[in-house]
Amino acid sequence: MAGETPQEMEKLENGTAAEPEIKYRGWTAMPYVIGNETFEKLGTIGTAANLLVYLTTIFHMKSVTAATLLNVFNGTTNLTPLLGAFLSDTYLGRYITLGFASVSSQLGMLVLTLTAAISKLHPPQCDEGQKCAGPSPAQLAVLFCSFGLLIIGAGGIRPCNLAFGADQFNPHTESGRRGINSFFNWYYFTFTTAMMISSTFIIYIQSNISWALGLAIPTILMSFSCAFFFLGSRLYVKVKPEGSPFTSIAQVLVVAFRKRGLKQPDDPKTSLFNPPHFSSLVTKLPYTDQFRCLDKAAITTPMDEIKPDGHAADPRRLCSLQQVEQVKCLARIIPIWATGIIFHVSTIQETTFIVFQALQADRHFGKSKFEIPAASFNVFAMLALTVWIPIYDRILAPWLQRATGKEGGLTLLQRMGIGIVLSVVAMIVSGLVEERRRSYAIHRPTLGTASSGGAISSFSSFWLVPQLVILGFAEAFNVIGQVEFYYKQFPENMRSIAGGLLFCGLACANYLSGLMVTIVHRTTGHNGGENWLAGDLNKGRLDYFYFLIALIGVLDLMLFIAFARWYKYKGLDDRSEIALEKSKSRDSHV
Numbered sequence: 001m002a003g004e005t006p007q008e009m010e011k012l013e014n015g016t017a018a019e020p021e022i023k024y025r026g027w028t029a030m031p032y033v034i035g036n037e038t039f040e041k042l043g044t045i046g047t048a049a050n051l052l053v054y055l056t057t058i059f060h061m062k063s064v065t066a067a068t069l070l071n072v073f074n075g076t077t078n079l080t081p082l083l084g085a086f087l088s089d090t091y092l093g094r095y096i097t098l099g100f101a102s103v104s105s106q107l108g109m110l111v112l113t114l115t116a117a118i119s120k121l122h123p124p125q126c127d128e129g130q131k132c133a134g135p136s137p138a139q140l141a142v143l144f145c146s147f148g149l150l151i152i153g154a155g156g157i158r159p160c161n162l163a164f165g166a167d168q169f170n171p172h173t174e175s176g177r178r179g180i181n182s183f184f185n186w187y188y189f190t191f192t193t194a195m196m197i198s199s200t201f202i203i204y205i206q207s208n209i210s211w212a213l214g215l216a217i218p219t220i221l222m223s224f225s226c227a228f229f230f231l232g233s234r235l236y237v238k239v240k241p242e243g244s245p246f247t248s249i250a251q252v253l254v255v256a257f258r259k260r261g262l263k264q265p266d267d268p269k270t271s272l273f274n275p276p277h278f279s280s281l282v283t284k285l286p287y288t289d290q291f292r293c294l295d296k297a298a299i300t301t302p303m304d305e306i307k308p309d310g311h312a313a314d315p316r317r318l319c320s321l322q323q324v325e326q327v328k329c330l331a332r333i334i335p336i337w338a339t340g341i342i343f344h345v346s347t348i349q350e351t352t353f354i355v356f357q358a359l360q361a362d363r364h365f366g367k368s369k370f371e372i373p374a375a376s377f378n379v380f381a382m383l384a385l386t387v388w389i390p391i392y393d394r395i396l397a398p399w400l401q402r403a404t405g406k407e408g409g410l411t412l413l414q415r416m417g418i419g420i421v422l423s424v425v426a427m428i429v430s431g432l433v434e435e436r437r438r439s440y441a442i443h444r445p446t447l448g449t450a451s452s453g454g455a456i457s458s459f460s461s462f463w464l465v466p467q468l469v470i471l472g473f474a475e476a477f478n479v480i481g482q483v484e485f486y487y488k489q490f491p492e493n494m495r496s497i498a499g500g501l502l503f504c505g506l507a508c509a510n511y512l513s514g515l516m517v518t519i520v521h522r523t524t525g526h527n528g529g530e531n532w533l534a535g536d537l538n539k540g541r542l543d544y545f546y547f548l549i550a551l552i553g554v555l556d557l558m559l560f561i562a563f564a565r566w567y568k569y570k571g572l573d574d575r576s577e578i579a580l581e582k583s584k585s586r587d588s589h590v
Contacts, residue, residue: 101156419478
């Protein structure tokens with residue numbers, strides 16, 4: 001090892017390669033990262049928020065056709081992040097993936113804006129007899145082209161933007177870890193702020209002034225997002241990909257199956273194949289005694305050849321302890337992720353049935369004639385989340401950290417558990433409020449007839465606000481906790497995939513919610529009666545549906561507690577612990 005500097009020797013001793021030291025700029029790079037993300041969210045959410053109305057009014061699609069198209073579009077945008085994450089972690093890296101995806105989203109918004117601004121790119125207006133011509137194949141081709149570009153953009157941006165922002169902080173220093181924790185909170189703060197602006201200001205312009213202008217504004221905002229991203233290029237930490245993590249996972253599973261007949265070693269920590277670790281990106285993991293069947297992939301047999309550098313000659317026959325522990329990390333995370341799907345079923349209701357409740361309640365603001373749009377009520381959940389995040393990040397978290405001695409005040413799993421509890425409370429409150437609203441509609445004078453044909457209750461729609469506020473708090477605890485949990489607990493070479501996992505859970509929750517609605521429709525309301533989810537809520541029993549979700553949420557909470565007690569946080573081996581202590585010491589002197 002002649003010619004190596006003392007610093008390089010230290011890195012080799014601590015299990016990392018002698019590579020140039022990474023310069024983390026932390027909050028110095030954040031104006032560009034957060035600026036990029038804020039304008040990106042304003043642009044994409046402002047474009048997608050009102051697409052159903054755009055397709056039915058400008059493209060003259062039937063409501064069923066438009067809803068089906070958007071379901072496919074939304075489902076695809078929630079699933080493609082897994083592909084984008086794979087390409088990022090395996091070949092491209094997060095910087096290139098984000099840059100390419102941002103440009104793709106920009107082009108998609110531009111094409112969609114042109115479909116509204118250029119008359120030949122959308123059907124003509126309906127004639128006096130209200131006969132409406134549908135879109136031509138060429139017009140549909142341009143529309144689908146814009147959707148395709150937006151899907152590509154979502155596939156690259158969604159899994160990478162959070163991980164890329166967190167990459168700018170040094171995870172081995174106290175200040176760096178505090179920066180990562182704050183970044184996750186402030187990221188979600190900008191996300192909900194963008195949703196509120198899109199759900200009010202941008203939708204108003206699209207629906208009441210001009211579709212061309214209403215779509216052009218998000219397109220311009222997305223241009224700002226691209227500009228912010230590329231202007232900060234010289235400051236960014238650009239983590240290089242280290243090859244396909246899925247190949248390593250497959251190798252462990254296959255080799256463990258092939259060696260399933262071998263006897264388990266008495267002392268796995270010293271007996272399993274554990275070659276030198278030369279990655280500056282991926283943490284060296286200690287041995288854990290969970291999923292011990294996978295340990296057999298790292299048992300050395302006389303048939304296994306070892307190269308002079310200490311690594312296996314054929315990784316298809318012998319895996320390292322590091323590879324095995326990375327697979328164990330994923331196996332521990334999956335049950336926690338599954339409980340998050342049930343949690344999202346609760347939050348989905350704030351954009352569906354709560355709107356129908358508002359339509360059949362008194363939406364007047366005081367005694368004035370002004371009525372709050374039913375679709376705008378979900379802003380209260382976003383507002384609660386947006387107000388809570390800075391209070392928790394700046395006031396409550398530091399106090400809890402001093403009181404508990406834990407980083408961030410609460411563990412990630414504790415925060416996620418609190419979110420599940422709040423979601424159950426929100427569903428119970430929702431059921432009680434709906435029961436009261438329905439009673440008012442049946443037994444007291446009504447204010448007219450809703451579009452569904454049901455009577456509008458004199459019950460004030462502002463009674464819906466408490467359940468929305470509770471759901472906002474639930475998201476603040478659980479969703480932000482999920483994002484941070486996946487980022488910190490996934491192996492470092494799979495952090496983009498960790499970012500895509502949340503959206504995969506959202507997609508599963510949407511499918512599960514749709515399945516629940518279908519089952520309730522088919523199994524309730526027998527003997528000539530209306531089912532629980534009747535078009536006229538006064539004839540249905542939406543409160544029962546909310547109580548059903550609350551019951552499922554209780555079962556989900558019980559599973560979560562069991563999985564959380566069983567879960568072992570990703571740790572460091574002894575050499576990495578020594579390196580981390582040295583980093584802490586250097587950070588304290590700074």
